[in-house]
Amino acid sequence: MSNIAGKAYAMNVITPIRWYTTWTNKLFFKAATLLPSTLKGLQTLSLIHYARWVIIPRDGFPHLDSSQPKEDLHYAYMLFFSNFNGSWDQYVDSFTFAIPSGLDLFWKWNIRYPKSVPLTPFHNYIRHNQIDTAHYYNAYPMAASNDVKSAQKIKKALIRFNTESSDKSPEDFLQDYYRLLNDLQHHFGDMKPTPIVSLSSYEVKKRYEQTRF
Amino acid sequence: MTKDLDLTDIQGNIIKAYGAYNYQKARYLFLRINNGDKGRKFVAAITTKVTTAISWNKSGASPAVEKPMATTNIAFTYVGLKALELPTASLRGFPEDFMMGMAKRKDILGDDGPSAPENWDNIWKERVHIWMSINAQNMEALIERYNWVVEQVEASGGGVTLLTGHRGDAGEDDLPYQEASVLYDEAGNSTPKEHFGYTDGIGDPVFEGQTNIAARVLGRGKLMRDGSWAPLATGEFLLGHVDEAMEYPKTAPSPTLLARNGTYMVYRKLHENVGTFNRFLDEQSKSFPGSKEMLAAKFAGRWRDNGAPIVKAPDDASKAEWDKAFEAADFAEKKRMLTDFTYNDDIHGAKCPYSAHLRRINPRGSLEYGVTNAYETPGALDDRRRILRRGLPYGSVKDATRDDGNHGIIFMALNVDIQRQFEFIQQQWINYANDFKEGNDKEVLLGNHDASHPGKVVLQVEPGSGKPPHFVNNIPRLVETRGGDYFFIPSITALKLIAAGMVDPT
Numbered sequence: 001m002s003n004i005a006g007k008a009y010a011m012n013v014i015t016p017i018r019w020y021t022t023w024t025n026k027l028f029f030k031a032a033t034l035l036p037s038t039l040k041g042l043q044t045l046s047l048i049h050y051a052r053w054v055i056i057p058r059d060g061f062p063h064l065d066s067s068q069p070k071e072d073l074h075y076a077y078m079l080f081f082s083n084f085n086g087s088w089d090q091y092v093d094s095f096t097f098a099i100p101s102g103l104d105l106f107w108k109w110n111i112r113y114p115k116s117v118p119l120t121p122f123h124n125y126i127r128h129n130q131i132d133t134a135h136y137y138n139a140y141p142m143a144a145s146n147d148v149k150s151a152q153k154i155k156k157a158l159i160r161f162n163t164e165s166s167d168k169s170p171e172d173f174l175q176d177y178y179r180l181l182n183d184l185q186h187h188f189g190d191m192k193p194t195p196i197v198s199l200s201s202y203e204v205k206k207r208y209e210q211t212r213f
Numbered sequence: 214m215t216k217d218l219d220l221t222d223i224q225g226n227i228i229k230a231y232g233a234y235n236y237q238k239a240r241y242l243f244l245r246i247n248n249g250d251k252g253r254k255f256v257a258a259i260t261t262k263v264t265t266a267i268s269w270n271k272s273g274a275s276p277a278v279e280k281p282m283a284t285t286n287i288a289f290t291y292v293g294l295k296a297l298e299l300p301t302a303s304l305r306g307f308p309e310d311f312m313m314g315m316a317k318r319k320d321i322l323g324d325d326g327p328s329a330p331e332n333w334d335n336i337w338k339e340r341v342h343i344w345m346s347i348n349a350q351n352m353e354a355l356i357e358r359y360n361w362v363v364e365q366v367e368a369s370g371g372g373v374t375l376l377t378g379h380r381g382d383a384g385e386d387d388l389p390y391q392e393a394s395v396l397y398d399e400a401g402n403s404t405p406k407e408h409f410g411y412t413d414g415i416g417d418p419v420f421e422g423q424t425n426i427a428a429r430v431l432g433r434g435k436l437m438r439d440g441s442w443a444p445l446a447t448g449e450f451l452l453g454h455v456d457e458a459m460e461y462p463k464t465a466p467s468p469t470l471l472a473r474n475g476t477y478m479v480y481r482k483l484h485e486n487v488g489t490f491n492r493f494l495d496e497q498s499k500s501f502p503g504s505k506e507m508l509a510a511k512f513a514g515r516w517r518d519n520g521a522p523i524v525k526a527p528d529d530a531s532k533a534e535w536d537k538a539f540e541a542a543d544f545a546e547k548k549r550m551l552t553d554f555t556y557n558d559d560i561h562g563a564k565c566p567y568s569a570h571l572r573r574i575n576p577r578g579s580l581e582y583g584v585t586n587a588y589e590t591p592g593a594l595d596d597r598r599r600i601l602r603r604g605l606p607y608g609s610v611k612d613a614t615r616d617d618g619n620h621g622i623i624f625m626a627l628n629v630d631i632q633r634q635f636e637f638i639q640q641q642w643i644n645y646a647n648d649f650k651e652g653n654d655k656e657v658l659l660g661n662h663d664a665s666h667p668g669k670v671v672l673q674v675e676p677g678s679g680k681p682p683h684f685v686n687n688i689p690r691l692v693e694t695r696g697g698d699y700f701f702i703p704s705i706t707a708l709k710l711i712a713a714g715m716v717d718p719t
Contacts, residue, residue: 037586040584040586040587041587041588041589043587044580044581044582044584044587044588046647046648046650047647047648085647086641086647089632089633090637090641093597093633094594096458097457097458097588097589097593097594097596097597098587098588098589098593098594099588099589100589101589117458117459118458118459118460119458119459119460120458120460120463144647144652146647146650146652147647147652150650150652175679177681178679178680178681179679181681181682182674182676182677182678182679182680182681182682183676185561185671185673185674185676185681185682186561186562186567186650186651186671186673187650188651188654188671188682188684189646189650189651189652189653189654190652190653190654190668190669191652191653192652192653192666194323194644194645194653195321195323195640195641195644195645196320196321199320199321
């Protein structure tokens with residue numbers, strides 16, 4: 001069991017929220033989706049693969065079988081799910097430095113939410129409510145989300161370049177090639193196994209290497 | 214700012230980069246404590262001569278404090294504090310990184326291959342408990358103070374041992390001290406250079422409680438939304454003060470008296486492969502569309518000769534203009550020209566590449582990538598990753614074509630949270646570049662480039678110009694770690710408590 005797969009970390013946080021205030025959260029979520037500018041901090045933080053907030057009503061948890069006892073919940077719950085590159089500390093820190101007011105807006109109505117600044121109560125709140133990942137499948141464990149985005153961009157551009165430039169004169173071809181390099185100049189980063197996410201990730205890395213060889 | 218620091222309680226090396234105060238010579242000593250009681254007596258004796266951060270010879274100050282010919286400072290490893298028999302309740306309050314020490318953090322720091330602990334100077338095979346520094350205005354003062362320390366070691370009756378195992382200029386590997394010195398030009402004048410020829414030591418962070426902030430904060434504090442600069446919170450650099458997250462640093466041990474006005478220091482001896490660097494620069498500049506000096510400036514973010522920021526002087530022609538203005542400027546304006554800049558007009562790195570040392574260690578708001586109002590402030594991702602940099606070059610280059618001489622930098626980083634500040638910069642920004650959208654492309658000068666898979670970086674050009682970016686390939690390892698550890702620099706109050714065996718976490 002680990003929250004870590006290669007360079008990535010999967011985080012689940014589930015926090016109680018008074019069922020009769022969930023509508024305000026849903027309103028914020030709606031507003032944030034409609035007004036993309038509110039999420040630009042989140043999008044600019046390129047270590048984040050994605051982050052998702054979901055409200056689970058108090059009668060909304062799965063009831064798979066009649067033999068499963070019915071729970072009687074006092075609260076609705078907010079599920080926060082995110083995959084990111086880097087360690088837990090690095091991620092939570094970057095989050096609070098960069099978008100503290102955004103975090104406060106989303107978690108504001110959650111029970112005992114301490115606000116994102118100062119940092120330690122927020123750290124404690126997230127860690128206390130975090131459900132550790134039991135199984136984490138990651139298709140590209142050694143790729144950061146930027147690597148995947150860059151690879152896609154380069155692939156698309158190369159295919160296009162190949163079609164458009166194959167019949168050109170050497171001079172024009174060179175000019176096109178230079179232009180291609182210019183367009184892609186922020187996407188040529190190498191991809192290697194480092195850095196390690198935490199010293200406890202050795203075992204995970206070992207298992208990964210066993211699957212490779 | 215109204216905050217006043219208790220300068221008589223703070224060790225001087227935290228506030229002052231002694232090299233900038235004409236202390237041209239230094240020795241760094243490492244000691245082992247053999248006996249707690251005698252060790253504490255030794256600490257008490259040294260404490261009488263520890264240099265504080267008090268301002269020297271300030272006009273009107275009473276009593277006037279003379280600038281000493283030599284300074285002395287002291288710090289401890291975790292095992293050192295244990296050997297001094299600090300209470301367990303105090304010891305367990307120290308952070309994990311400090312408890313582990315630098316060698317055990319090698320996988321985070323990228324100290325592998327030639328930088329791996331098994332290749333460090335012999336001194337690091339010893340159990341290092343105490344770090345001491347002597348900085349002096351001349352050799353006589355240095356030796357005098359050094360001899361005084363040796364006397365204290367002898368007087369400890371075996372309580373402490375001065376450890377040997379430093380490499381020296383004449384090929385020694387068993388010296389009892391690490392010598393360091395500013396470098397001199399041909400006329401014998403001191404320079405702010407290091408062995409690769411770069412001008413070093415410009416633009417340390419400025420934080421609340423320092424003096425003359427208004428003049429110094431430009432380009433050195435934190436970048437605010439309106440484009441102004443504000444001093445960083447004191448608690449980024451001194452324990453017991455509020456930090457940028459509006460709390461007291463949680464890396465502080467108990468009790469407060471032990472932690473307050475102290476900080477953590479990362480000591481690293483960095484060997485510079487001068488021959489490899491010179492060959493690499495020559496080779497690379499053959500294909501670079503610009504001068505060799507411009508390429509060297511692209512690596513660092515500053516021009517080698519005078520430290521001109523490349524973002525303000527992006528090519529040879531604009532550098533000549535910048536030099537003219539610099540020559541004509543007065544002292545204060547010169548300082549401003551060296552530090553007061555951002556990358557706001559260089560979002561794409563066409564002037565200062567994303568891989569440049571300067572941009573990597575302090576992005577100055579550029580991690581917003583021009584997306585206005587993305588973060589709380591433009592520098593939100595930078596402000597908690599700043600370090601005070603101290604240190605001096607060591608050794609001399611006798612043959613500029615070789616790597617195996619005795620030459621490098623004694624580098625010291627001061628911060629309250631080694632993991633969040635120094636280690637983050639080293640791991641995420643020097644040896645990795647996801648935050649800069651450059652994948653695993655390491656910083657050219659300090660990156661732990663791998664001989665079997667040499668690194669590369671992309672020097673960006675103006676987007677839409679149709680010009681190709683310049684690729685710097687086959688980057689060898691230019692700097693190698695030769696040793697180091699993590700130390701706690703206590704306040705004067707804490708030194709006295711430690712020496713008296715009176716640390717009380719209740």
